[in-house]
Amino acid sequence: MDAADRAEVVIEKEMDCMIAKSQRRLQGNNQTGACVDCDGMIPMDRMAALPGCARCVACQNEIEGS
Ligand SMILES: [Zn+2]
Known part of the structure; x- marks a missing residue:
């Protein structure tokens, strides 16, 4: 195996x-309680209402365009 193969x-x-990361983002399977977009904390009541939600309210609204 030469250097090019190793690279x-x-x-x-x-x-x-990266693919695994983006799939986790798409699935919204968030166990950390932090928004995947802004890294802000997602409020506990939002996590309770939407288990595994990946984004805070502000980022979700931006995605939904509302
Ligand atoms: Zn956010």
Whole structure:
């Protein structure tokens, strides 16, 4: 395996990581309680009402265009 092959493996691993990350974002499977967009804390009552929600109210509103 030469240097170019090794670089390709690293890039592939990073791609896998990025894909997994974006899939988690799309699924909204958020266990951290922090907004995926602004990293702000999502209020507990919002987390309780929408289990696994990935965004705070402000970012969700922006996405929904309201
Ligand atoms: Zn947010």
